[in-house]
Amino acid sequence: AQSVTQLGSHVSVSEGALVLLRCNYSSSVPPYLFWYVQYPNQGLQLLLKYTTGATLVKGINGFEAEFKKSETSFHLTKPSAHMSDAAEYFCDVSGTASKLTFGTGTRLQVTL
Amino acid sequence: DTGVSQDPRHKITKRGQNVTFRCDPISEHNRLYWYRQTLGQGPEFLTYFQNEAQLEKSRLLSDRFSAERPKGSFSTLEIQRTEQGDSAMYLCASSPFLGQGNTEAFFGQGTRLTVV
Numbered sequence: 001a002q003s004v005t006q007l008g009s010h011v012s013v014s015e016g017a018l019v020l021l022r023c024n025y026s027s028s029v030p031p032y033l034f035w036y037v038q039y040p041n042q043g044l045q046l047l048l049k050y051t052t053g054a055t056l057v058k059g060i061n062g063f064e065a066e067f068k069k070s071e072t073s074f075h076l077t078k079p080s081a082h083m084s085d086a087a088e089y090f091c092d093v094s095g096t097a098s099k100l101t102f103g104t105g106t107r108l109q110v111t112l
Numbered sequence: 113d114t115g116v117s118q119d120p121r122h123k124i125t126k127r128g129q130n131v132t133f134r135c136d137p138i139s140e141h142n143r144l145y146w147y148r149q150t151l152g153q154g155p156e157f158l159t160y161f162q163n164e165a166q167l168e169k170s171r172l173l174s175d176r177f178s179a180e181r182p183k184g185s186f187s188t189l190e191i192q193r194t195e196q197g198d199s200a201m202y203l204c205a206s207s208p209f210l211g212q213g214n215t216e217a218f219f220g221q222g223t224r225l226t227v228v
Binding site for chain 1: 116145147152153154155156157160168203205215216217218219220221222224
């Protein structure tokens with residue numbers, strides 16, 4: 001079975017500041033990890049994913065995440081926040097043949 | 113192909129009525145998922161199909177909910193005798209499961225259900 005925990009339901013950063021959204025996972029099998037973004041009244045859009053190989057993965061819009069097996073973490077970062085980054089972010093884990101399991105989400109607010 | 117399509121985008125219904133939603137996945141995707149999302153929450157898994165086979169159904173899904181994917185293409189989600197607690201965004205997603213590991217899911221815009 002798989003599960004994720006997203007620490008912090010709301011994160012507020014200033015424009016230009018570092019964005020750090022935390023995700024810890026639990027999985028009985030090697031995990032496949034994803035970050036999705038959701039804008040208001042929209043479906044979810046993939047930001048980036050980790051399946052195998054390089055543990056630092058780069059995604060769209062300047063986001064990246066690092067898979068740390070020892071810490072069971074997959075935190076999402078962006079060096080410099082932009083106003084357009086304001087949205088809901090979901091961490092997601094799945095095993096090799098299972099459904100996708102989402103965290104509760106982190107709402108990112110970007111202020112001037 | 114323009115992605116996952118859901119119809120309708122919005123549905124307002126009276127309590128006790130039946131509603132049916134449709135999802136058209138990306139054509140070559142063999143997996144199709146239904147999720148429900150309420151305000152401030154992450155998507156909750158409802159059910160998923162691989163081709164026409166319904167592989168898993170959440171315990172969240174009461175007997176009033178049924179989903180089908182008769183030809184392994186589009187899917188329908190029906191809610192019978194709707195209740196106010198059914199008000200939510202219903203999300204459909206599809207993915208190309210290749211037998212060796214999960215890939216990302218592609219989501220539709222969702223159907224927002226309001227039960228009055």
